[in-house]
Amino acid sequence: MAKLTLGFISAFNERVEPLMNGTVKAEGIELIPTYSHPAETFWRQLKFGEFEVAEMSMSCFLIAKSQGADMVALPVFPSRRLFQTELSYNTDSGITNPEDLAGKKLGVAEYQQTAALWIRGILEHDFGVSQYTIHWYMERSEEMSHGSATGFKPPPGISFNRIAPNKSLVSTLIDNELDVAHVASPFALQANTLDRSSRIVGKNDWSKIRPLFPDRIAEGTRFHRQHGFLPVNHAYIIRGDIYKKYPWVAFNLYTGFVKAKAVAKEKLLEQIPSALFFGADYLSMTRERIGDDPFPYGVKANQAMLDTITGYSHEQGLTPRQMKAEELFAEQTLGL
Numbered sequence: 121m122a123k124l125t126l127g128f129i130s131a132f133n134e135r136v137e138p139l140m141n142g143t144v145k146a147e148g149i150e151l152i153p154t155y156s157h158p159a160e161t162f163w164r165q166l167k168f169g170e171f172e173v174a175e176m177s178m179s180c181f182l183i184a185k186s187q188g189a190d191m192v193a194l195p196v197f198p199s200r201r202l203f204q205t206e207l208s209y210n211t212d213s214g215i216t217n218p219e220d221l222a223g224k225k226l227g228v229a230e231y232q233q234t235a236a237l238w239i240r241g242i243l244e245h246d247f248g249v250s251q252y253t254i255h256w257y258m259e260r261s262e263e264m265s266h267g268s269a270t271g272f273k274p275p276p277g278i279s280f281n282r283i284a285p286n287k288s289l290v291s292t293l294i295d296n297e298l299d300v301a302h303v304a305s306p307f308a309l310q311a312n313t314l315d316r317s318s319r320i321v322g323k324n325d326w327s328k329i330r331p332l333f334p335d336r337i338a339e340g341t342r343f344h345r346q347h348g349f350l351p352v353n354h355a356y357i358i359r360g361d362i363y364k365k366y367p368w369v370a371f372n373l374y375t376g377f378v379k380a381k382a383v384a385k386e387k388l389l390e391q392i393p394s395a396l397f398f399g400a401d402y403l404s405m406t407r408e409r410i411g412d413d414p415f416p417y418g419v420k421a422n423q424a425m426l427d428t429i430t431g432y433s434h435e436q437g438l439t440p441r442q443m444k445a446e447e448l449f450a451e452q453t454l455g456l
Contacts, residue, residue, distance in 0.1 A: 123150040124366060126172040129165065130356070131158050133198045134388070135415060138380035146376030149369065158354060159229070166270060169359055173373065176357045178429060179234040179438065183270045185448060186439040190360030192450045194370060195419045196377040197352040202340045203238040204246075206302055207332040213299035218243060218332060222253040227289045227301035230260045231280065232272045232438055234429075235302055238351045241432035246346070251436060255279040257298060259289045275437025294329060341409045349425040350414055363450065370450030378417055418456040419445050 128151040130136055138144040140153045151173070156164070158175060165174040166184060169191075181193060209215040213224060221243060228236040236256075243249040256279060274280035283292055293301040333339040344350060356377070358370060392399035406414065416422060426445055434442040445454060 123148055124369065125150045125152060126362065126369070127152050127154065127170070128173040129154040129156050129161050129171040130175040130198075131156060131161065135381040135384045136198050136377065138383040139376050144376055144380045144383060147372045149372055149376070165357075172359050172362045174357055174359075175354050177234050178352055178355055179232055179237045179433060180270060181355060181357060181448070182430060182433045182439050182443055183232060183272065186441070186443060187270065191357045192360065192363045192370070193448050194356045194358065194374050194377065195422060195449050195453050195456065196356045196374060196417050197354065197415065197422065198356070199353040200350040200415060201235070201353055202336065202343060203235045203302070203351060204242045204343075205331070205333040205336040205339050206235075207239065207300055208293065208303050208329050209300040209332055210293055210296050210298070211328045211330055212296050215299060215332070218247040219249060221247075221249050221300060223255075224299035225255045225257055225297075227257040227259065227283065227292060227298045227303075229289065229302065230258055231256055231274060231278075232270070234353050237429070237432055237436065237438065239302065240436055241428070242343070242351075246343070252277055252279075255281065257281045257283050257289075257292070257301075259283050272438075278437075294326060296328075300332065337405075337409075344410050347424065347428065349422065349428075350410065352422070352425060352429070358450065367450075367452065371452040374417070374450075374453050374456065381415065381417065419449055419454055420456065 126149055128140070130140060130153070132140075132155055139146065139151065140155075142151075154171070158177070161175055162177045162180055164170050165176060166180060175198065176191075176193070178197075181191070184191065204218070207226075215221065215224065226239075228239065230236065240251045243254075244251060258281070283289065287297070289298070289301045289303050292298040293303055340350070356373075358373070362369060389403075392403055396402065419426070423445075426448075430439075430443045433439045
């Protein structure tokens with residue numbers, strides 16, 4: 121029996137790579153992989169629906185689904201990040217801790233992106249800083265933003281601004297035009313069509329730039345102990361026409377992702393002793409603070425995280441209501 125051929129677009133991710141390179145197969149499916157920077161992937165998929173299976177921003181997915189977009193997600197979350205620990209501030213801003221961000225100018229690539237959603241939610245719920253007290257600055261142009269593909273409009277009452285086209289998050293931060301920005305280092309951003317910070321770096325050096333959370337491990341441990349999860353960034357979606365015609369694809373793809381993650385984990389455990397001198401110690405510390413699997417898949421294992429991100433999305437005015445798992449994920453995966 122011939123396999124179903126599906127176009128599959130994703131960034132490189134070690135937990136997904138075995139499925140991308142064919143080491144792991146999704147039963148009955150032949151995937152044609154395309155590697156792409158996430159910022160470009162999401163714009164292309166939201167705008168044109170080019171691929172049958174695609175990596176997708178969680179925030180953009182929630183917004184698109186709330187508007188009736190014809191796609192369904194798999195509870196596969198390839199990346200998780202402590203977005204609040206990626207904020208950097210200029211020492212001339214007077215900032216010394218997260219509570220000082222009220223009244224400040226904060227730059228993000230895009231207001232509706234997942235990183236910004238988590239930053240706003242964590243600042244408000246964990247540190248008492250309302251999104252309405254911050255002046256938000258966006259790097260991406262309206263035309264080349266994910267928001268343009270979803271019809272995003274800033275929520276009422278938000279101080280919403282765009283950075284000039286000849287400037288970037290990096291340049292405005294180090295030139296003291298922004299107080300704080302979602303920029304972790306001079307080369308934190310890979311070059312891509314949507315983001316300018318990898319190309320426009322400003323006139324000054326980084327001597328006055330400091331991380332908002334100097335001890336990233338301590339903040340990550342605090343967050344995980346308080347919330348019980350690490351924030352997800354992306355998921356994978358199946359285009360609606362494919363899912364309707366071949367509903368079995370959802371379970372088979374999910375199983376393939378799970379197998380690929382297992383292969384990646386085994387490979388990592390084999391590499392740690394020789395690749396990282398203190399790798400075994402770091403792995404032990406990670407397990408002690410976060411558990412054996414920092415990247416769980418499935419709806420059940422991620423219920424607290426899903427309740428939080430959908431709640432933040434609605435609370436911040438990105439979606440008209442709090443979305444439910446049954447509205448978001450393929451029916452065949454809801455019990456997993």
